[in-house]
Amino acid sequence: MLSLIVFLPLAVAVVVAAVPSLGAAAARWAWVAVSAVELVLVGVLWAGYEDPGPNGLAFEEQVPWIPGVGSSYHVGVDGLSLPLVAMTAVVFLACAVYALRDGERPRAQTALFLFLQGVSLGVFVAADLIVFFVFFDLSIVGMYFVIAGWGHGNAARSALKFFLYTFLGSLALLLGFIGLYVASDPHTFDILELVAATPLEDNPLAGGLVLAAILVGLAVKTPTVPFHTWLPPAHTDAPATGSAVLAGVLLKMGTYGFVRIAMPILPEAWRGWAWVIVVVGIVSVLYGAFVALAQTNLKRMIAYTSVNHMGYIILALGAVGLIAGDTAQARSVAVTGAVVQMVSHGLITAALFLLAGVMRTRAGTYDMGAYGGLATPAPRFAALFAIAAFASLGLPGLSGFIAEFQIFAGSIAVAPVTAIALPGILITAALFLLALQRVFTGPTQGQSPGFADLHGRELWSVGPLLALSLLIGVLPQVLLGVIEPASAALVDLVGR
Amino acid sequence: MQMQPALLLPEIFTFLGGLVVLLGGSFLPRDRQWIARAVAALALLGAATAAALAMAGPAQTAFSGTFAVDTATGAARVIAALATLLVLGVASGEIADSPRESDTYALLLFATTGVMVLAGTTDLLVLIVGFLLASIPLYGIVGLTGGRSGAEAAMKTYLMGALSGILLMLGVTLLYALTGATDYTQLKDELPGAPAAAVGAGVLCVLTGLLFKAGGAPVHFWIPDAAQGTGVTAATFLTTVPKIGALVAIYRFVATISAGNETWLIVAAVLATASMLQGNLAAYWQRDPRRLLGWSTVAQVGFLLVPVAAVGRSDLALPSLLFYLAAYALTNVAAFAVTAALPERRDLTAYRGLVHERPGLALALLVALLGLVGTPPTAVFVGKLTTTTAAWDGGHSWLALLVMLNSLLSLFYYLRWFGPVFARPTQESATRRRTGGDAWAAATAGVAATASLALGVLADPLWTALATSPLL
Numbered sequence: 001m002l003s004l005i006v007f008l009p010l011a012v013a014v015v016v017a018a019v020p021s022l023g024a025a026a027a028r029w030a031w032v033a034v035s036a037v038e039l040v041l042v043g044v045l046w047a048g049y050e051d052p053g054p055n056g057l058a059f060e061e062q063v064p065w066i067p068g069v070g071s072s073y074h075v076g077v078d079g080l081s082l083p084l085v086a087m088t089a090v091v092f093l094a095c096a097v098y099a100l101r102d103g104e105r106p107r108a109q110t111a112l113f114l115f116l117q118g119v120s121l122g123v124f125v126a127a128d129l130i131v132f133f134v135f136f137d138l139s140i141v142g143m144y145f146v147i148a149g150w151g152h153g154n155a156a157r158s159a160l161k162f163f164l165y166t167f168l169g170s171l172a173l174l175l176g177f178i179g180l181y182v183a184s185d186p187h188t189f190d191i192l193e194l195v196a197a198t199p200l201e202d203n204p205l206a207g208g209l210v211l212a213a214i215l216v217g218l219a220v221k222t223p224t225v226p227f228h229t230w231l232p233p234a235h236t237d238a239p240a241t242g243s244a245v246l247a248g249v250l251l252k253m254g255t256y257g258f259v260r261i262a263m264p265i266l267p268e269a270w271r272g273w274a275w276v277i278v279v280v281g282i283v284s285v286l287y288g289a290f291v292a293l294a295q296t297n298l299k300r301m302i303a304y305t306s307v308n309h310m311g312y313i314i315l316a317l318g319a320v321g322l323i324a325g326d327t328a329q330a331r332s333v334a335v336t337g338a339v340v341q342m343v344s345h346g347l348i349t350a351a352l353f354l355l356a357g358v359m360r361t362r363a364g365t366y367d368m369g370a371y372g373g374l375a376t377p378a379p380r381f382a383a384l385f386a387i388a389a390f391a392s393l394g395l396p397g398l399s400g401f402i403a404e405f406q407i408f409a410g411s412i413a414v415a416p417v418t419a420i421a422l423p424g425i426l427i428t429a430a431l432f433l434l435a436l437q438r439v440f441t442g443p444t445q446g447q448s449p450g451f452a453d454l455h456g457r458e459l460w461s462v463g464p465l466l467a468l469s470l471l472i473g474v475l476p477q478v479l480l481g482v483i484e485p486a487s488a489a490l491v492d493l494v495g496r
Numbered sequence: 497m498q499m500q501p502a503l504l505l506p507e508i509f510t511f512l513g514g515l516v517v518l519l520g521g522s523f524l525p526r527d528r529q530w531i532a533r534a535v536a537a538l539a540l541l542g543a544a545t546a547a548a549l550a551m552a553g554p555a556q557t558a559f560s561g562t563f564a565v566d567t568a569t570g571a572a573r574v575i576a577a578l579a580t581l582l583v584l585g586v587a588s589g590e591i592a593d594s595p596r597e598s599d600t601y602a603l604l605l606f607a608t609t610g611v612m613v614l615a616g617t618t619d620l621l622v623l624i625v626g627f628l629l630a631s632i633p634l635y636g637i638v639g640l641t642g643g644r645s646g647a648e649a650a651m652k653t654y655l656m657g658a659l660s661g662i663l664l665m666l667g668v669t670l671l672y673a674l675t676g677a678t679d680y681t682q683l684k685d686e687l688p689g690a691p692a693a694a695v696g697a698g699v700l701c702v703l704t705g706l707l708f709k710a711g712g713a714p715v716h717f718w719i720p721d722a723a724q725g726t727g728v729t730a731a732t733f734l735t736t737v738p739k740i741g742a743l744v745a746i747y748r749f750v751a752t753i754s755a756g757n758e759t760w761l762i763v764a765a766v767l768a769t770a771s772m773l774q775g776n777l778a779a780y781w782q783r784d785p786r787r788l789l790g791w792s793t794v795a796q797v798g799f800l801l802v803p804v805a806a807v808g809r810s811d812l813a814l815p816s817l818l819f820y821l822a823a824y825a826l827t828n829v830a831a832f833a834v835t836a837a838l839p840e841r842r843d844l845t846a847y848r849g850l851v852h853e854r855p856g857l858a859l860a861l862l863v864a865l866l867g868l869v870g871t872p873p874t875a876v877f878v879g880k881l882t883t884t885t886a887a888w889d890g891g892h893s894w895l896a897l898l899v900m901l902n903s904l905l906s907l908f909y910y911l912r913w914f915g916p917v918f919a920r921p922t923q924e925s926a927t928r929r930r931t932g933g934d935a936w937a938a939a940t941a942g943v944a945a946t947a948s949l950a951l952g953v954l955a956d957p958l959w960t961a962l963a964t965s966p967l968l
Contacts, residue, residue, distance in 0.1 A: 020855075068815070068959045069882055130881070134872035141871060149918055156919070160911060167907050171900040174881070178896060182888045 002059050002075045002125045005041050005085070009034055010118035017111040024106040031110040032100065035093040038117065042089040045077070049482065052078055054489040055195050055264070057127055065130075070181065070188035074127040079486025080259050080339055083479060084124045084252055087346040090468060091248040092117045095241040098354050098461035102241075104150060112149070113241065116142040120249045124256060129177040129189040132261070136173070136221075139250055140166045146242040147234060152360075158237040165230035166220055173217025173257070179210035180265060195264040195493065204272065211269040214262050215277075222254030222310045224284045235303035236366070240357020243299065247306050248350035252342045255313045259335065263317065264493040271494065274321025278411075278418060281318050284311030285424035293431040299356045299366040301435060302349065305392060308424055309345045312407050313338045315421055319411040320494055327414045328491055334410025335487035336480060341403035343479065344391070344469060348400060351388045351465040355381065358458055363447035368435055371451075373444035378453040382440045384462050389432040391469045394425055399472035402480075503550070503558040503565045506543040506573045507612050513539020514605030521598020530588075532598035536605055537584055540577045543612075547573035551961065561679060562619035564748075564967070571818040571962055572615030572744045579736050579825040580608045582944055586829070586836045587729040589934030596640045603633040603640070604733060614709065614741030618748060620668040620678040620702070626745070627664055627705060630738055631657045638734065641727030649718075649725030653734075656708060656718040664705025670698030680752040688756030699753050699760065703767070706749065709742035711735065712797035713770040720778070723790030728839065728937075731786055732832040735793040736825050743800050747817055751807045751967055765805035765887070765895050772798030772902040779909045783843050785835050788909060789828070792868060795906055796824055802899055803883040806890025813886045815962040820879030822958065823867070823951060827876050830864035830944035836937035848916040857938055858917050860945035865910040867948050870903050875951035878959075 012034045016027055045059065052058045057076025065073045077085060095113060102109065119142060122135035140163060148159035181187050183199035183206065200207035220227040235243050263270050270277075288308030295301035316334040356366060358381065363370065375382035391398035394405075404425060411418040454462070472479050501508070513536055521532040551570035558565060583604060591597050610630030617623050635657065639650030672678050674694055675686035687695055704715055711719040711734075723731040746764075754760040775795025782788035800820055806813040834857055841847060851858035867874035880899065888896040951958065 064956065066878065066955050066959050068956070068963045069812070069885070130872075134877075137872050141866065145918060148915060149920070156915065160915065163911060164904070164907060168904050171904055175884075175896060175900050178881070178885050178888055179893070181885060 001041070001045060002077065003061055005038060005045070006075070006118055006122045006125060008118070009038060009114040009121075013111045013114035013118065016107060016114065020107075022107050024103075027107040027110040028100050031114060032093070032096040034114060035089070035096040035117065039089045039093050042086050046082065046086060049077070049082055051485040052076075054492060055192055057192065060127070070186070070190065071130040072128055072190065073131055074190055074192075075125040075131070076127045077125055079483045080490065081124045081256070082482055083339060083343045084256055084346075085121060087252075087343045088117070088120050088124065088249050090465065091244060091346055091350045094350060094354065094461040094465050095244055097457050098357070099241050100457045109150060112142060112145055113245070116146070116245060120245075120253070123253050127191045129180065129191060129194075129261070132191070133170070133174055133177060136253055137170050139253065140170060143242065143246055143250060146245070147238045150239040150242060151237040152239070153237040154233070155237045158233040162230050162234040165227075169217045169220025169227070171217075172213045172220070176210050176214035176217060179206070179213065183210070191261065191265070198265065198267060198496065200266060201268050204268070207266055207269040208272060211262060211266045211273060214257070214266075215273070218254040218257040218262065219280070220254070221257070222251060222314065223307065224280050224310060224314055225287050225307065228284075228288075228307045231307065232300050232303045235353070236297065236299050240354050240360065243353035243357070244350035247303070247353055248346040251306060251310060252346060255310060255317075255338070255342055258314075258317050259339070259490060263320065263490060267494045267496050271321045271323060274318050277318030277321065278315055278415065281311050281313075281315030282418065282421045284308065284314060285421040289424045289427035289431070293427055293434075296368055297366045298359065298368050298435065298439070299353070301431065302352045302356060305428060305431070306345070306349060308428055309341065309349070309392075311421070311424070312404055313341050315418055316341075316407040316411050319414045319418060320491060322414050323495055324414060328495065330410045330413035331491045332410070332484070332487045333406050334414065335490050336483050337403050337406025337410055339483045339487065340399065340472070340476070340479060341407060344399035344403045344472060347465045347469045348388055348391045351384070351462045351469075352392065354458070354462050355385050355388060358454065362451050365447060368438045370446045371439045371448050372446050373440070373442045374448045374451055375440040376444045377448060377451045380454045380459065381451075384454065384466060385440070386436055387466050388462075389436055391466065391473075393429040393432045397470070397473045399469040402473060402476045500558045503556065504563070505546040505550070506577065507609050509539050509543040509546060510577065510605050510612065511609040513542075514602045514609065517598050517605060518602035521602065524598065526593060526595070529593060529597040532601055533584060533588060536601040537581055539605060540581045540584070540608070544574050544577035544581075547577065557618070561681070562622045563613075563616045564618045565616065566967060567962060567964060568744050568747070568814060568818060568967055569616035571822070572740050573612050575822045575825050576608050576611045576615070576737050576740045579740065579829060580604055580733070582829045582833070582940055583729060583733045583737070585940030585943070586732050586833050586937050588936035589836060590727055590729050590839070590937070591641060600637060600640055600729065603636045607633040607637065607733070608737060611737055611741030615744040617745065618680040620671060620683075623745060624665055624668060626741065627661060627709060630709060630741060631661065634734055634738065637730045638722055638726045641730045642725055643727070645725040646727060646730070649722040653718045653722050656715060660705045660708030660715055663701045667698045667701025667705065670694060670701065674698065680748065684752050684755045687753060702749060703746065706742050706746050707767070709738045710746065710797050710800075711739060711793060712767065712801060713774045713794065716771065716774065716794045716797070719794055720787050720790035723793070724784055724787040728786070728832060728836040731790070732829055732836070735790060735832070736828050739793070739797060739800070740821050740825065743797070743804075743817065743821060746801070747804050747807065747814065748967065750804050754807055761805050761807065761809070761890070764801060764807070765892050768798045768801035768805060768895065769898055770798070771795065771801060772898065774798075776902050776905040776909075779906070782909070785842070785844060785847070785913060786832070788844070788913065789831055789835070792906065792910070793828060795902065796828070796868065798902065799880060799883065799899060800824065802895060803886045805892055805895060806886040809890035810886040812882055812889060814967060815959060816879065816882035816886045818962045819955070819959060820876070820883050823875030823879040823948060826944050826948040826951065827864050827867040827874065830860055830941050830948060831868065833937050833941035833944060834861045834864065837934050837941055839934070844913050845916070847913060848919055850917040856942060860941040861917060862914050863945040863949055864941075865914045869907050869910050873949070873952045875948045875955065878952050878955045
């Protein structure tokens with residue numbers, strides 16, 4: 001089942017790429033169809049999901065790959081990965097619908113995005129370090145071609161920077177994985193076996209170094225301060241769908257790596273470094289918020305809010321490593337908040353980037369100063385953008401609130417000092433309100449007159465993303481019921 | 497103590513094939529030289545089959561213990577034979593119907609025989625024979641196929657080769673004088689007792705000679721010049737096949753000398769680092785794709801030397817080296833074959849927008865270059881992963897770190913090449929007439945790239961075959 005979900009898009013991608021006679025419309029609809037089928041498959045998965053218990057996986061599949069080096073094709077989902085799998089399927093379907101009318105090289109674009117979808121899902125279901133790495137690395141290659149091939153502005157340069165920077169991250173990650181392999185006895189790359197064995201537990205120095213390598217690798221991808229510098233140019237110059245996938249899905253690979261690999265396999269080192277991680281999280285929250293506040297380019301602003309939002313996740317996960325008294329419950333809440341934030345940020349930011357893409361197709365600029373009073377000619381656009389902005393700044397009733405509330409409730413209970421990051425929420429609120437005011441209110445001026453409102457495919461791509469955010473905000477139990485047992489299990493693993 | 501020539505069937509096939517091609521070729525009319533090519537291909541296939549069958553049997557020695565027929569030899573034979581077969585595919589386009597066609601094939605086969613001898617020998621004197629047999633035909637190949645610039649390339653190759661050959665023989669003489677033995681088993685026992693400084697000089701001389709064949713620092717300068725100056729057939733061959741024999745020979749030699757003195761493992765690690773850094777940094781601003789590949793092969797030799805630093809300390813060392821060799825041979829041939837299929841594009845800028853003109857070749861190039869970077873799931877990724885793991889397992893975690901840093905360095909210049917290939921079509925590239933190119937080279941590129949991908953995804957059978965037995 002999981003293999004089907006991962007390899008169906010890859011197989012269709014190969015077919016689409018190999019059949020030159022495929023027309024533009026056929027390619028576009030093939031993409032939508034496959035993404036829709038994927039979403040249905042993930043729905044079936046969700047319906048049949050039962051919590052597998054601590055250090056277990058549901059829908060597990062394992063086939064020997066290179067037994068000689070202790071690596072197997074091992075996949076499975078649990079409460080930490082299933083929500084991300086679902087979010088990935090949703091974001092890719094939204095992109096497929098959004099791109100239905102895009103004119104530029106549709107066949108290649110379809111093949112590339114289906115490829116990206118397959119490898120992204122592969123990362124989230126991998127239960128073997130090498131399988132994880134294979135998909136992780138391929139996602140970078142795929143995104144490089146999306147930015148370089150369909151981007152605008154200084155796309156080639158941004159794509160190069162993205163590739164080099166994130167490749168550095170993936171190599172650091174690989175180094176860490178090799179370290180885990182060498183330290184484990186018997187040697188293995190299997191995540192579940194490594195979690196059970198906790199190698200390097202009695203060697204704090206080596207454990208710290210291996211964790212450092214893995215942290216750097218994941219921090220580049222997440223990205224956290226100070227490894228975030230590739231993100232703004234990559235987002236600014238990427239096409240709308242590319243930005244949506246990059247922010248919505250690819251960034252989650254970093255944060256997901258923390259909960260899947262770093263925390264359960266190296267619990268002792270994680271606890272030892274917890275304060276450093278908390279500080280990095282706080283700095284990312286505040287720095288991302290302040291820099292976003294200073295932007296005049298809308299897309300760049302959204303990109304920096306990603307740094308801010310990822311910072312909350314790092315903060316929460318760091319706090320989980322601070323073992324103090326009877327706080328297991330609070331730490332579990334923090335993990336749940338972090339996972340909800342991954343899902344919520346994926347949905348909301350994908351919507352924001354798709355909306356920013358609409359601005360570019362209509363008026364050719366992301367500069368907020370070039371617009372004014374846009375709500376009059378484009379009320380639907382304004383409404384959706386406002387909902388997305390409010391969701392992003394954490395308004396109750398939308399998913400961002402559920403996430404950030406749990407993150408802070410959990411973190412502050414464990415370490416009150418994490419309250420320093422609270423102003424991040426305020427600044428984010430300010431910057432989104434400021435952006436809404438600059439672009440949508442006041443007299444209709446600049447690029448705004450004649451700005452056509454959202455139509456069918458744009459509405460149908462952005463709308464469902466925000467509807468899901470609303471759903472999570474109103475009925476969080478649908479999501480929390482899946483995540484909470486896994487969070488509690490993770491907290492136990494870190495507390496070992 | 498017996499000859500057991502049957503154990504040397506692959507070498508015999510290859511060498512006899514060379515003789516038949518050389519003699520028969522003189523009697524074939526110019527337009528029927530393809531027969532010589534077919535004979536050469538048959539000889540290589542026969543050699544590969546015989547070698548593979550021999551791998552299934554028990555490991556043993558031939559010629560009074562001077563030649564080991566074990567997994568390492570078997571793998572090197574198969575890889576060398578199949579890589580040369582692919583080189584024939586590249587050659588079919590470039591030198592078909594040229595005046596020196598069958599001569600070139602014969603030289604390729606002779607050199608391949610030398611490479612096989614180099615890989616299998618466990619005696620310093622036979623090592624010299626292998627070195628000469630692998631080197632002398634190579635000078636001819638470089639000179640024959642390159643035209644005017646080929647002559648210069650041949651001169652440079654010859655001078656470096658002659659110097660390295662002398663150093664190799666000097667080293668062998670020294671070691672023999674110190675220990676009274678040329679056989680590796682005896683050397684292993686005698687070396688620890690010999691004067692360290694003199695042993696060091698002898699070992700370094702031998703290593704220098706072998707590094708020339710491998711094309712590693714510090715005797716690598718001929719590689720980029722030869723790769724750029726000579727024809728693409730010779731360039732493909734000289735950057736691929738000799739390395740196979742040389743690296744297995746280095747592995748055997750280091751296994752011998754490090755038995756009593758583990759400092760040599762550090763020396764191997766330093767040599768690996770030097771090649772990696774030198775090759776990667778020099779490749780940075782190259783504009784000629786073949787020169788760039790030439791430098792990239794220097795860097796690859798560095799990666800290939802990494803498991804040598806873990807000799808005797810990690811079970812992964814030997815299988816990872818052999819696996820990387822197979823992966824590297826396929827991937828490197830694929831990259832060169834792409835340049836062979838586009839002979840008129842001798843500047844990286846000419847590759848801009850290639851995907852719109854030759855999508856198949858562009859894809860093969862992408863697979864090959866991403867493979868050389870070490871991107872999964874290509875075969876080189878498995879090679880790099882296992883060699884790095886072996887180095888760490890062998891106690892050199894810093895070398896693992898350097899491998900990763902160098903992989904990052906290498907990405908930049910490969911990206912300079914394949915990035916523009918997928919760029920949007922420009923006015924110029926849209927109007928460029930689609931040249932016919934060379935179907936044989938293009939097909940070779942496709943086969944090699946596909947194989948390098950398949951070997952990565954389905955790595956297990958080969959890995960199991962390589963990991964079964966240690967060195968003899």
